[in-house]
Amino acid sequence: MSTRDRDDDASWPAVLSRGRAMKAPLAGLRTRLLSWLDGGLLRPLALGVTLTLLALGLGALAVTSAGLVSIGASSGHWSATSWFLHYSMRRAVATQSLGIKVPANLADPALILKGAGYYQTGCLGCHGAPGLGESLIARQMTPAPPYLPPRIDSWEAQELFWIVRHGIKFTAMPGWPARQRDDEVWAMVAFLQQLPEMSPRRYRALAVGEGADIPASSGMLQANGAASDPLAPVLADCARCHGPEGEGRGAGAFPVLAGQKQAYLLASLQAYASGERASGVMQPIAARLDEKQLQQLAQHYAQLPSVASQAAAQVDVQVDAQAIARGKVLAAAGNTNQKVPACRHCHGPSAIERNPAYPVLAGQYPEYLTQQLQLFAAGERGGTQYAHVMHSAGRRLNPEQISDLAACYGSLTPPAEGAATPAEEASLEP
Numbered sequence: 001m002s003t004r005d006r007d008d009d010a011s012w013p014a015v016l017s018r019g020r021a022m023k024a025p026l027a028g029l030r031t032r033l034l035s036w037l038d039g040g041l042l043r044p045l046a047l048g049v050t051l052t053l054l055a056l057g058l059g060a061l062a063v064t065s066a067g068l069v070s071i072g073a074s075s076g077h078w079s080a081t082s083w084f085l086h087y088s089m090r091r092a093v094a095t096q097s098l099g100i101k102v103p104a105n106l107a108d109p110a111l112i113l114k115g116a117g118y119y120q121t122g123c124l125g126c127h128g129a130p131g132l133g134e135s136l137i138a139r140q141m142t143p144a145p146p147y148l149p150p151r152i153d154s155w156e157a158q159e160l161f162w163i164v165r166h167g168i169k170f171t172a173m174p175g176w177p178a179r180q181r182d183d184e185v186w187a188m189v190a191f192l193q194q195l196p197e198m199s200p201r202r203y204r205a206l207a208v209g210e211g212a213d214i215p216a217s218s219g220m221l222q223a224n225g226a227a228s229d230p231l232a233p234v235l236a237d238c239a240r241c242h243g244p245e246g247e248g249r250g251a252g253a254f255p256v257l258a259g260q261k262q263a264y265l266l267a268s269l270q271a272y273a274s275g276e277r278a279s280g281v282m283q284p285i286a287a288r289l290d291e292k293q294l295q296q297l298a299q300h301y302a303q304l305p306s307v308a309s310q311a312a313a314q315v316d317v318q319v320d321a322q323a324i325a326r327g328k329v330l331a332a333a334g335n336t337n338q339k340v341p342a343c344r345h346c347h348g349p350s351a352i353e354r355n356p357a358y359p360v361l362a363g364q365y366p367e368y369l370t371q372q373l374q375l376f377a378a379g380e381r382g383g384t385q386y387a388h389v390m391h392s393a394g395r396r397l398n399p400e401q402i403s404d405l406a407a408c409y410g411s412l413t414p415p416a417e418g419a420a421t422p423a424e425e426a427s428l429e430p
Helices: 003-065 079-096 109-122 157-166 182-192 200-207 229-242 262-274 282-287 291-303 309-318 321-333 366-377 387-396 399-410 422-428
Strands: none
Touching: 079 157, 109 182, 109 200, 109 229, 109 282, 157 182, 229 291, 262 282, 262 291, 321 399, 321 422, 366 387, 366 399
8 A cells, every 4th residue: 555545545534524524514504593493483473473464353343244345246356366366367267178179160150040049038138239238337347347249359269168158257258058069159169259349230231130029910919808918028038049920030030939839838848847858048048048938839830831941951961862861761771770769650751640749850950959959869958858878879879870860851941730731751762
C-alpha cells in the first residue's frame, strides 16, 4: 500500500467526525425551530384563525336571523358575484359536457321544426325570439335570462345539449322534464343553432306555422250552439305542432292525428298526463288538462277527416320502392326467425275490426314511425296497457326493418272509416 493510500484511509475518520460535529448543531436548530413554531407561533395563529372564522359565522348568522340579507331580485348581484357565477357555470358546462356525442343530423329540417315547437311552448317567455324581443318581466329576474339569438354561437352543440337537459342551478333555467328523451333535447339544440341567423318571419313559420288558428268549422267547439272557449287555447297549442286539421305540419316532425282512433288518442293523452309516457313537451301540456278536456281532444281529432294521404304522397317520391316492398312483406307475415309478429294483425290494414286502442299506421309519416319504433326498441315509450307488446317486437327489429316498416305504412292510404275494405287490405301485398 502506498503512502498516499494510507493517508487517505487515515483521513476518513476525521472527515466523518467533522460531519457529525456539523450535523449536531443543525439538528438542534431544527428541533428548536419546530418547537418554536409549534408552541410560539402555530398555536396562536391557529387559535386566531379559528376565532376569526367563528366570529364571522356568528355575525353572518346574526345578520341572517335578523332578516337583513338582501334576497330581492331587484337588488341584483355585485359585479364580482356575477363574474364568479358566470365563470363557474361556463367551466362546469364545458367540463361536464365532455364526451357527449353530437348527432350528424342537426341540420335536418324536421328536427329543427320540432325544436321550434318546443321553444315556442317552453322557452319563449323568458328568452324571447326573433321579432319578439325579450320579456320585460323576465328581465327583472336575477340573474336575468339572456336573449338567446346573439348568445348561441358562443356555445358548442354538446354544451347546449347539457344545458337544455340538466338546466342551471340558482337560475330559473329548468332541466328537461323527460330526462330520458334525448331525441327531444337534440331537437332543441338543432333549433337553437339556427337562431342567430333566423328572421322573424322564419321563426313564426317554424314555431307557429301557417293557418295555426283553431278551425272555425270544428264541431267539437260547438256545444248547444255556443263555442267551448275553455278548450280553444288548448286546440291552438295543438295546432302549432299537429296542424289546424291534424295533418302534422307536413315534415314528419309531428304525427298525423286526424282520423286516428278515439280510444287510442285518449289513452295516449292520459299516458302523457300521468307521466307514464315520457315527453318533455306533451307531458306539461297534457298534465294541465282535466279528464273532460282530454276526452274532448281525443274526440275532436278522431272526427276530423283523414289527411294522411299527404304523407303517402311524400313517400312515393322520397323512399326507395324496394324498402316499401320489404316492409309490406314484414307487415303482412312478420318474421318467424326473429319472432316478430305480423304488424297487420294489430295495425291493419285489415277487413277485420281491430282493437280501437291500437293506432292506425297507414299514411303516417315515415320519420315519425321510425322514431317511435326506435323508442319502443329502447324501452323509452309506453304508458298504455299494450306497450309491452311493442317493446318486445321493437327489440327484435333491426334498423333496416324499422326503416322498411315505416316506409311501408307511410306509403299506404288509411281507411276512411272503420275497418279496411278488401281493396285496402290488399294494399299490403308486395
